[in-house]
Amino acid sequence: MNIVVAxxxxxxxxxxxxxxxxxxxxxxxKVVACDCDVDAPNLGLWLGVTSYDVVKPISTSEKAExxxxxxxxxxxxxxxxxxxxxxxIDSNFIVNPLLCEGCGVCxxxxxxxxxxxxxxxxxEIRIKETKWGFPLVSGQLKPGETGSGRxxxxxxxxANRIDHDVMILDAAAGIGCPVIASVTNCDYAVLVTEPTPSxxxxxxxxLEIVNHFxxxxxxxxxxxxxxxxxxxxxxxxxxxxxxxxxxxxREVVNSIVALRPVLVSKSKxxxxxxxxxxxxRKLTT
Ligand code: SF4
Ligand code: SF4
Numbered sequence: 001m002n003i004v005v006a007x008x009x010x011x012x013x014x015x016x017x018x019x020x021x022x023x024x025x026x027x028x029x030k031v032v033a034c035d036c037d038v039d040a041p042n043l044g045l046w047l048g049v050t051s052y053d054v055v056k057p058i059s060t061s062e063k064a065e066x067x068x069x070x071x072x073x074x075x076x077x078x079x080x081x082x083x084x085x086x087x088x089i090d091s092n093f094i095v096n097p098l099l100c101e102g103c104g105v106c107x108x109x110x111x112x113x114x115x116x117x118x119x120x121x122x123x124e125i126r127i128k129e130t131k132w133g134f135p136l137v138s139g140q141l142k143p144g145e146t147g148s149g150r151x152x153x154x155x156x157x158x159a160n161r162i163d164h165d166v167m168i169l170d171a172a173a174g175i176g177c178p179v180i181a182s183v184t185n186c187d188y189a190v191l192v193t194e195p196t197p198s199x200x201x202x203x204x205x206x207l208e209i210v211n212h213f214x215x216x217x218x219x220x221x222x223x224x225x226x227x228x229x230x231x232x233x234x235x236x237x238x239x240x241x242x243x244x245x246x247x248x249x250r251e252v253v254n255s256i257v258a259l260r261p262v263l264v265s266k267s268k269x270x271x272x273x274x275x276x277x278x279x280x281r282k283l284t285t
Contacts, residue, residue: 001166001284004036004186006210008202010173012192013222016252016262017273018170019046021190023263024277026134029165033130035138036182037172038123038151044138048259052126052138060150061122062102064095070114077106077115098144123151125158132261135162149177156181166284175205183209188284189217190243190276195230203234218243218283220276244276 005018015037022033035043044050064085066077071093078086078093085099086106095106097120107115122145126138137159139151159167171182183189189210193203203219210217219238224231224245235242251267263270 001188002169002186003166003188003190003280003284004169004171004182004215005190005192006171006179006183006206007173007192007199008175008204008206009193009199012194012199013220013246013252014173014192015043015046015170016256017190017192017220017222017246017276018043018168019261020263020273021277021280022047022134022168023132023261024274025166025168025281026132028281030163031134032159032162032164032167033134033136034155034159034167034169035136036152036155036169036178038139038141038148038155038178039172041138041140042256043170044128044136045256045259046261047130047132047136048261049128049130049136050259052128054125054127056125057121058123058125058139058151058154059119059121060154061120061145061147062104062117063097063100063120064102064104064106064115064117066093066095066106067114067116068092070112072112072114074111076109076111080105080109101146120145122147125151125155127158134164137162148172149181152178152181174202175209179206180209183213183215186213186215188280189215190220190280191217192220192222193234194223195221195227195234197230200230200234200237216283217241218280221245223248243279244272246272246276 005014025031035041104117123141128136139155172178193199255262255265
């Protein structure tokens with residue numbers, strides 16, 4: 001059972017809920033938690049993880065390199081690179097690795113085979129056996145690198161090798177490649193939103209992806225009491241898909257500052273989270 005926690009918008013409470021669901025499910029079944037936000041992983045912080053047992057470099061991206069000895073300076077690579085990744089400095093052509101997408105067009109057009117496209121280490125995969133009795137698989141894309149969607153695919157492969165009944169995936173914000181890679185092949189999506197016009201609008205965008213992949217879903221309104229009237233609109237809109245609401249509580253912020261899961265804090269939202277979990281459990285088991 002793969003349960004993804006997603007939201008079209010950042011800061012809605014995905015990781016807080018994903019960490020809580022991991023803890024709650026782990027009391028009944030074998031869980032693996034998977035942080036799929038490889039640009040800004042923070043699920044570990046919600047679980048009090050500050051170091052990892054395994055850290056492995058990973059290569060899911062390629063970059064071009066020009067051999068200056070072979071290059072005859074024809075400029076075809078420069079003219080054909082759609083990403084502006086080839087620069088002409090004096091009479092030399094060089095690749096800017098921060099802009100190169102590894103598409104290989106420069107290699108195709110080069111008349112003297114002066115271009116090679118080589119794999120690069122663009123991130124790492126980390127695994128930690130948390131003190132809560134389940135493992136966390138997390139990834140990190142290197143700054144300026146591309147290939148986040150492929151790193152998420154790789155993360156999921158590694159997480160799948162660990163014996164588990166339920167995988168909780170914490171998706172990145174937005175609707176880009178890493179989110180698509182997180183939602184694909186999931187059994188259920190928990191869509192977390194907050195009562196703001198932008199979050200409500202982004203909820204519609206993530207729903208398009210979830211529907212595209214035919215993933216069943218439910219909606220949680222976090223910090224609902226910040227704007228009860230928008231919350232009511234979202235709840236009405238969600239209909240039978242509504243899973244529950246979670247109140248705003250400063251103690252939730254204090255939890256992550258203290259690297260402590262919300263469920264072991266004194267927060268008043270614990271009961272609300274447990275009620276959301278109970279609904280998800282009934283719908284998914
Ligand atoms: S591999 Fe593609 S993006 Fe990179 S330099 Fe060559 S043409 Fe440009
Ligand atoms: S296409 Fe090849 S030969 Fe021409 S400038 Fe680029 S690397 Fe040099």
